[in-house]
Amino acid sequence: MQKIAVVTDFDGTLMEQDVGDVLMEGLGVLNEPQVVEASRQFREKKVGSLAWIEAAYPNLADRQEQVNKLIESVHLRDGARDFIDFCQQKDVPVTVLSDGMLYYIEQILGRDQVIVDRVIGNPITYLEDGQFQFGVQNTNPACKWCGCCKASVVKQLKEEGWLVIYIGDGSSDYYGSGFADWIFARASLARYLKEEGTAYYPFETFHDILNILRPAWDSFLSGTATHRLQGRFPAACKFPN
Ligand SMILES: [Mg+2]
Numbered sequence: 247m248q249k250i251a252v253v254t255d256f257d258g259t260l261m262e263q264d265v266g267d268v269l270m271e272g273l274g275v276l277n278e279p280q281v282v283e284a285s286r287q288f289r290e291k292k293v294g295s296l297a298w299i300e301a302a303y304p305n306l307a308d309r310q311e312q313v314n315k316l317i318e319s320v321h322l323r324d325g326a327r328d329f330i331d332f333c334q335q336k337d338v339p340v341t342v343l344s345d346g347m348l349y350y351i352e353q354i355l356g357r358d359q360v361i362v363d364r365v366i367g368n369p370i371t372y373l374e375d376g377q378f379q380f381g382v383q384n385t386n387p388a389c390k391w392c393g394c395c396k397a398s399v400v401k402q403l404k405e406e407g408w409l410v411i412y413i414g415d416g417s418s419d420y421y422g423s424g425f426a427d428w429i430f431a432r433a434s435l436a437r438y439l440k441e442e443g444t445a446y447y448p449f450e451t452f453h454d455i456l457n458i459l460r461p462a463w464d465s466f467l468s469g470t471a472t473h474r475l476q477g478r479f480p481a482a483c484k485f486p487n
């Protein structure tokens with residue numbers, strides 16, 4: 247019997263909303279000239295999320311109260327709690343893997359009492375004295391594209407012998423899911439995978455995911471569940487030899 251790990255994106259996946267977008271829009275950050283430029287280059291795939299994060303997130307310095315206010319309005323995706331419970335029952339470790347800001351992820355998970363095994367995101371936060379701390383998670387020295395190099399986290403799990411179920415919705419998940427065994431995808435991640443011809447399970451709520459996993463759990467455990475992937479190479483990320 248192999249061991250299964252779940253890796254889920256946060257914004258627009260575990261959460262109904264993209265919290266980063268809610269903050270950037272709500273605080274007018276997207277209108278800052280350097281962010282407009284970074285967004286254009288990001289859309290044109292000339293730069294990765296690292297450059298965008300470096301342009302956008304420092305604009306949240308000194309705005310902790312406004313950030314706190316805005317995150318009051320966001321909530322978990324339907325079924326997320328049942329899904330986390332299911333993983334706990336099955337002894338499946340859950341990693342929340344985000345290219346967003348650790349501060350809001352930790353605030354929201356704490357507030358909603360969602361307990362997961364690991365939270366990996368960019369160490370952008372407000373310190374106890376209110377001071378703003380900026381940083382990116384990327385521990386993959388070879389990748390200059392990502393803020394949080396999701397692909398390197400999943401690659402590591404594979405090297406440790408896990409079967410990986412990846413759940414996501416966006417461009418960072420396109421790379422992040424590159425080494426996963428199975429992908430649950432919605433929104434732009436689903437569109438990318440479809441275009442590429444990569445198999446995935448579509449979802450909108452975590453009930454959709456449970457409806458796939460529950461009846462077929464034994465086949466996931468044995469690695470034989472349908473839509474299993476052999477590993478696509480996430481083109482923008484590089485890895486040390
Ligand atoms: Mg997302």
Ligand SMILES: [Zn+2]
Nearest residue numbers: 389392395483
């Ligand atoms: Zn990367």
